[in-house]
Amino acid sequence: MLEMTGIQKTFGPVKVLHGVNLEVRAGEVHALLGENGAGKSTMMKILCGILKADEGTIRIDGVERHFAHYDEAIAAGIGIVFQEFSLIPYLTAVENIFLARELRTRFGLLDRKAMRARASEVLNKLGVEVSLDVPVAELSIAEQQFVEIAKALSLDARVLVLDEPTATLTPSEVEYLFRVMRELRSQGVAIVFISHHLEEIFEICDRITVLRDGEYVDTCEVNAIDTDRLVEMMVGRKIESNFPPKTISNPNARIVIDAQEIQLHKNGPVSAFQLRQGEILGFAGLVGSGRTETALSIMGAFPAVRVKVEINGDPVPPKNPSEALARGIGLLPESRKEQGLITAFSIMQNISINNYGKYRRLGVFLDLAAENLHTRQVMQDVRVKAPGPEVSCNTLSGGNQQKVVIARWLNHNTPILIFDEPTRGIDVGAKAEIYQLMRKLTEEGYSIIMISSELPEITGLADRVCVFRSGAIVATLDGAQITSEDIMKNATTGTLRYAA
Structure with a gap:
């Protein structure tokens, strides 16, 4: 469904992407991994038309596309949920989902009934319950996350990018999000999943693409790799132990x-x-x-x-x-x-x-x-x-x-x-x-x-x-x-x- 080939990007004298590739199939959860600064977010901003690549091609369903801005990417079926939410806290979930593209009656007035029905339909499709009539500031972080996802899916997104979606969720909320992701996968949505929690990658993802220092390292099946090898691909070296030796507890310390x-x-x-x-x-x-x-x-x-x-x-x-x-x-x-x-x-x-x-x-x-x-x-x-x-x-x-x-x-x-x-x-x-x-x-x-x-x-x-x-x-x-x-x-x- 999505192919990004030979993507290059330079900011001033610094080259941040060196001919990076990404291929995501319909109905899969595809992990995009790498250390902070590896180029993941830059890659996704190029996909969404927020940034323009210096070189490289983007194909959706085999058709080459060039996005001048975010709206063109949305029209092509690309949806993204950023790590920092883009919701307006004092608007309701319905108002956020339809922000800047409100449904109107034939008299030009806001069709609140139709928007509410459509928002409810999308959330029901996700299998989640979110209060539609209170400001999103009053919702939990997990509920705000689902509003973001509903906003993307209401645009008929066929490629959904989730950038660190679990960073602020509790374990039970993470499991609920994964249930939603599995449902979307069964509906044929292609999901790009960015996370630093490797245990989540092995639980929810089908394949993994690894970037390091702005360069493409490899793409592999989740069941064909282990944690140690994955970490080595990401950082370019073995990390023998995440944790340094503990000190001997001194009960007489000040x-x-x-x-x-x-x-x-x-x-x-x-x-x-x-x-x-x-x-x-x-x-x-x-x-x-x-x-x-x-x-x-x-x-x-x-x-x-x-x-x-x-x-x-x-x-x-x-x-x-x-x-x-x-x-x-x-x-x-x-x-x-x-x-x-x-x-x-x-x-x-x-x-x-x-x-x-x-x-x-x-x-x-x-x-x-x-x-x-x-x-x-x-x-x-x-x-x-x-x-x-x-x-x-x-x-x-x-x-x-x-x-x-x-x-x-x-x-x-x-x-x-x-x-x-x-x-x-x-x-x-x-x-x-x-x-x-x-x-x-x-x-x-x-x-x-x-x-x-x-x-x-x-x-x-x-x-x-x-x-x-x-x-x-x-x-x-x-x-x-x-x-x-x-x-x-x-x-x-x-x-x-x-x-x-």
């Missing part, structure tokens, strides 16, 4: 955070935990179990009912994030693009943004030479791959954007770091680098709270694990106790503790 009592909500359960110097403390549990809220309450960023916490022996907890920063706590938030970075700013601006006092001279001037020097040093420390500090963050891969946020806190000398979903949306090679960096930091005396929904990440990296259920910690696991089975057992049946 306690940097002593959370004696945290109650998130009125009449809710209470938590207690300790973070020691030089360790990675994992926060595990199901989505909505209170992991992020507990971490933010320590920083004064979540209005918990009760917070009895000592930071480095000081019994007065921070009242707000600014005070937490002054006490040496840095946060790598779950959404790096919305909360962690100003992507239009340069690397240097993002690293310096809350620490300009470090470069102030005579009270009013900035020592730009010192700022540049410090930025280059900390970029080198965390291995940010970029030509220089002046590069805009929106040109960086997800892994490098994550490293820029980490570099900011190292530049600010924050010995306590909270990493919320530190590897979400980044590739296997970049994940391994982030893991190595986290372990290196703890060896240098930093203390890390790592919040993660990925059990392999928790079991492979955390020195100790706090398991959450229904808004509170129900167990703290150490050593041989840190297994997926023990974590899930406590996350679903652990005993909650309430204030006396």
Whole structure:
């Protein structure tokens, strides 16, 4: 159904695609894999008419096509669901699905009844139930994902591109999405699936095309390859182990955070935990179990009912994030693009943004030479791959954007770091680098709270694990106790503790 042959693309002096090929059959789920920066998104933007290839051909059903813009690709049956949703949050699902192509009556008025019926028909075809009459901002992330897919299918898309569709979904929502994808596959839709979760590739995909550094590597059947070989194709080398060796837990290490009592909500359960110097403390549990809220309450960023916490022996907890920063706590938030970075700013601006006092001279001037020097040093420390500090963050891969946020806190000398979903949306090679960096930091005396929904990440990296259920910690696991089975057992049946 889809053939892309010899696709080349250059941005200025940088060639990002070197004659790349992709062939997708009707009724298959085809994985497009590669590290961040491999050229996957550029390839899909060319397919959708958002970018124009310098060379190469696109054929739909054997007919060569040239798309001047997105609308022409839509008319040819191409639909795409981007990693960042393109929904307008204050419009309903129906209004979003028919945005800019509303159905009208013969009098030129909006035919809301017809649009609602058509939207309902498409969603029923997917086998999903979504409220059609509330703003999409009130829908869950999974429901918004299905609205995006319905929007593409309402355009009679025969080729559907799903770019990181599972990045923000819970395991049950992922399984539901896969059921929808299987249904679309049975209807003859060709699906291009982009994901960094290799276990998903083996579960849902039929074939795989791998790109590396803008070049075509190979296309193969899923059942003809294993994970190790696939990773080697993606990164160009063997990754012997994703996770560096754990440190031996030292119960006598200095306690940097002593959370004696945290109650998130009125009449809710209470938590207690300790973070020691030089360790990675994992926060595990199901989505909505209170992991992020507990971490933010320590920083004064979540209005918990009760917070009895000592930071480095000081019994007065921070009242707000600014005070937490002054006490040496840095946060790598779950959404790096919305909360962690100003992507239009340069690397240097993002690293310096809350620490300009470090470069102030005579009270009013900035020592730009010192700022540049410090930025280059900390970029080198965390291995940010970029030509220089002046590069805009929106040109960086997800892994490098994550490293820029980490570099900011190292530049600010924050010995306590909270990493919320530190590897979400980044590739296997970049994940391994982030893991190595986290372990290196703890060896240098930093203390890390790592919040993660990925059990392999928790079991492979955390020195100790706090398991959450229904808004509170129900167990703290150490050593041989840190297994997926023990974590899930406590996350679903652990005993909650309430204030006396």
